[in-house]
Amino acid sequence: MNSPTHPGAGTPAAGPSSGDARERLTAVRAEVGKAVVGQDAAVSGLLVALLCGGHVLMEGVPGTAKTLLVRTLAGALAVDTRRVQFTPDLMPGDITGSMVIDNQQGELAFREGPVFTNLLLADEINRTPPKTQSALLEAMEEGQVSVDGVSRRLPAPFLVAATQNPVEYEGTYPLPEAQLDRFLLKVVLPIPDRPAELEILRRHAEGFDPRDVAAAGVTAVAGPADIVAGQAAVRTVQVSPEVTGYVVDIARATRESPSLSLGVSPRGATALLRAARAWAWLTGRDFVTPDDVKALAHATLVHRLGLRPEAELEGVDVAQVLASALGSVPVPR
Secondary structure, three states, rough: OOOOOOOOOOOOOOOOOOHHHHHHHHHHHHOOOOOOOOOOHHHHHHHHHHHHHHOOEOOOOOOHHHHHHHHHHHHHHOOOOEEEEEEOOOOHHHEEEEEEEEOOOOOOEEEEOOOHHHOOEEHHHHHHHHHHHHHHHHHHHOOOEEEEEEEEEEOOOOOOEEEEOOOOOOOOOOOOHHHHHOEEEEEOOOOHHHHHHHHHHHHOOOOOEEEEEEEOOOOOOOHHHHEEEEEEEEOOOOOOOOHHHHHHHHHHHHHHHHEEEEEOOHHHHHHHHHHHHHHHHHHOOOOOOOOHHHHHHHHHHHHHHOOOEEEEEEEEOOOHHHHHHHOOOOOOO
């Protein structure tokens, strides 16, 4: 056994082991459950995205705890979070930051925008015009923003959790395909079932305040070092040629579907592989199975598909087309 290293002795302290990081990140689910009821799939999706360095589009009707979920996750991970309410008059500089006059120095200085955080909640992202939506593209893809010709790195880890309400179409600007493709996952926050809704009301009757997650007993059970260790471990998860071929065949099946005008791109296929590796690691394995791929296929691919107009008129649903494509591809043994 290696002897422990004492801080300050000239050797940097080692980060958490892969097993310790997985144990602590798994414990995040239970911690979030102290404040959020019935959204376990969304919590898992956010953890997978963090481990992949990706971003999440969250869809759900108002009142399904989207904001509370992100705030609680940040508390359980001991990371910084900020929220931006996207509106028609929001400007790109309101997100990325801008150059302002420093009254003390008498010269221009950069003032950071809310994107300089670990977890950015982009609330109702489809209520702002495309120019402002696109302000997030560089941040999501490269982990930096460029203002006045200077590129500035964002904190790590960095995750955008964007929300959109499916029932409110008036006054919205649909996200373009290029931006949708930047989201690793799309997770749907459903209306909770009756037992879960009873539990929500019971907690509120006993004094739960969604604006004060600390009062619900939420504490930090993991941290940025665990996320970094997890990201490194995920990159070592083994993928067999059979599983790689399975992912490629799923992507190609969507491109051949007569109901789709837009199938899964190579970027989408690599996203599915990344998400499957993260899920395999979270569940305690160092190799990916076809079940891992199937478990993440819907959340990773559904927002990357485009229906043909005639299929929409016939009432065809994108999720149905994806399920059909998955069913047409032989599962490797």
